[in-house]
Amino acid sequence: MSLDVKRLWSDWECLFSQNSHKFQSVNVACSGGLDSIVLLHLLWSFSNEKKIFSLGVIHVNFGLRGKESLEDQKFVEQLSRFYGLLCKVKEISKEERLEIRGESVQEWARRIRYQLFDRISNNKNIVALAHHSDDLAENVILRMSRGSSPGILPGMSVLSGFYWRPLLCFSKKDILNYAKEHKLKYREDSSNEKLDYSRNRVRTLVLPELEKLYRGASKRIIQCALETQDVMSFIEQSVGPEFETALSNDGILLKQFKKIPDGVVLTLLFYLFKKMKEPLYQESSRGHPLKPQVSKDFMLQLLQKIREKTGESENPARGTSEKVTKWEREIPSGGLVTIDQERLWIAEDRHPQKKLRSDQHDRTLCRHEYNLTLEDCRGTWWSSLGRVGRSG
Numbered sequence: 001m002s003l004d005v006k007r008l009w010s011d012w013e014c015l016f017s018q019n020s021h022k023f024q025s026v027n028v029a030c031s032g033g034l035d036s037i038v039l040l041h042l043l044w045s046f047s048n049e050k051k052i053f054s055l056g057v058i059h060v061n062f063g064l065r066g067k068e069s070l071e072d073q074k075f076v077e078q079l080s081r082f083y084g085l086l087c088k089v090k091e092i093s094k095e096e097r098l099e100i101r102g103e104s105v106q107e108w109a110r111r112i113r114y115q116l117f118d119r120i121s122n123n124k125n126i127v128a129l130a131h132h133s134d135d136l137a138e139n140v141i142l143r144m145s146r147g148s149s150p151g152i153l154p155g156m157s158v159l160s161g162f163y164w165r166p167l168l169c170f171s172k173k174d175i176l177n178y179a180k181e182h183k184l185k186y187r188e189d190s191s192n193e194k195l196d197y198s199r200n201r202v203r204t205l206v207l208p209e210l211e212k213l214y215r216g217a218s219k220r221i222i223q224c225a226l227e228t229q230d231v232m233s234f235i236e237q238s239v240g241p242e243f244e245t246a247l248s249n250d251g252i253l254l255k256q257f258k259k260i261p262d263g264v265v266l267t268l269l270f271y272l273f274k275k276m277k278e279p280l281y282q283e284s285s286r287g288h289p290l291k292p293q294v295s296k297d298f299m300l301q302l303l304q305k306i307r308e309k310t311g312e313s314e315n316p317a318r319g320t321s322e323k324v325t326k327w328e329r330e331i332p333s334g335g336l337v338t339i340d341q342e343r344l345w346i347a348e349d350r351h352p353q354k355k356l357r358s359d360q361h362d363r364t365l366c367r368h369e370y371n372l373t374l375e376d377c378r379g380t381w382w383s384s385l386g387r388v389g390r391s392g
Contacts, residue, residue: 003174009046012166015159016052025125026164027056027088029117030080032072032187035130037079038175039167041184043128044083057087058120058127060113063097064105065191072187090116106197121162131156131165134172137218138202140225147296149270150232150263153225171218232267240271247272251343258310262303269299272346298329305339 016023028043030036040057047055059076063069073089080087092112100108117127139155148155158168167175179186195201210217246252257265305327307313327339338345 003170003178005042005045008042008166009050012046013050013052019159021123022126022159022162022164023053025054025056026128027058027117027120027125028128029058029060029113029130030076031059031189032075032079033189033192034179034186035132035167035172035175037184037186038178039128039130040079040083041182042166042178044085055085057085058116059087059089060109060116061089061091062109062112063092063094064109065189068190072189075187088120104197106199117163123162126162126164128164128166130167132167132170132172132175133222134203134207134218136168136225137207137221138199140221141202141206142198149266149296149299150228152229152270154222154229235264235267236271240268240275243268244272244275247344247346251345253343254306254309254339255342257306258312265303265306266299269302298331302329302337302339306344309339309341 026043026047028036028040030040043055047053057076057080059073061069061073065072073091077087077089096112103111121127136154136156140153143153143155156165156168158165178184191197192200193204195204207218210221214220243252243256246256304313325340329337331337336345336347338347
């Protein structure tokens with residue numbers, strides 16, 4: 001898909017009309033690199049003509065590349081002055097850089113960035129990020145490799161919370177062509193060439209090889225992930241609330257899971273964790289993804305225990321003839337998951353049988369037959385990469 005400016009602006013106007021309260025002010029996260037410089041130029045041009053929102057710039061100087069980082073900052077500040085825009089700069093001190101503990105440099109930098117964005121954004125002020133479709137394909141491959149839930153493989157959407165990704169439907173090639181056409185200058189980040197980081201390895205080694213094998217592989221990877229996300233969303237919306245109600249009363253009867261495919265059960269478990277008062281499994285906050293506190297491996301272990309209790313396990317644990325009356329596992333956040341002979345509880349305060357919502361009354365869950373296909377999910381739940389304003 002080429003970067004058709006007229007069509008893009010038309011899509012943006014449609015998006016603004018549907019979410020006008022969010023677009024009183026737009027702050028562009030600008031590193032000085034190709035992607036963010038193109039985004040800034042597009043939004044500056046659009047804002048000057050349409051006068052829909054006020055525009056600003058945010059830049060974070062991590063100081064990780066010494067003089068190069070300082071030159072990036074100066075470049076963004078000078079460009080902001082040229083455009084007549086206010087530029088907010090956050091310079092990370094040496095002391096702050098020493099706080100990197102138990103996470104990669106990339107994870108640390110990302111956390112710091114979003115902490116700043118969270119302080120700036122609110123219901124009337126959003127942050128525009130320059131992610132594109134190549135980033136989305138990388139996300140899918142990395143998340144599949146790490147064992148993420150099928151429903152969250154993309155990890156990014158055009159508009160989610162207080163975050164807007166206007167270029168998510170376009171490729172790196174589209175963005176580069178736009179920069180050449182408009183003779184835009186931008187900074188090159190030398191760290192993007194290093195293969196020390198997993199994302200750089202996927203970008204440099206994995207995706208190019210897949211494209212050689214199957215032309216258009218990146219787009220198909222994204223589309224497959226989005227279709228899967230839609231199916232998972234349909235399942236969550238259709239039956240998730242009933243399971244949530246049961247959980248908050250007397251726990252979920254394990255027989256409710258009988259004959260439901262493993263993939264659907266896992267989707268429902270992820271849904272239940274996300275709906276807790278303080279989510280034990282949390283993939284997004286204010287629109288950007290966070291590291292989950294409950295791993296996919298834990299979910300698979302929980303699924304295995306449910307199957308053992310319902311007599312559906314293909315690999316029953318040794319000694320199951322000696323019936324274990326209760327299985328409990330603590331969760332890093334302090335919660336507790338409990339399975340007895342009949343029910344499942346997920347508690348935040350380590351009191352598994354305590355009702356989480358005293359104002360809700362008991363309900364009898366109806367049995368559902370699950371035979372979902374993509375055709376069943378078309379219409380309301382069907383999305384494509386090009387849809388503007390796709391919810392996260």
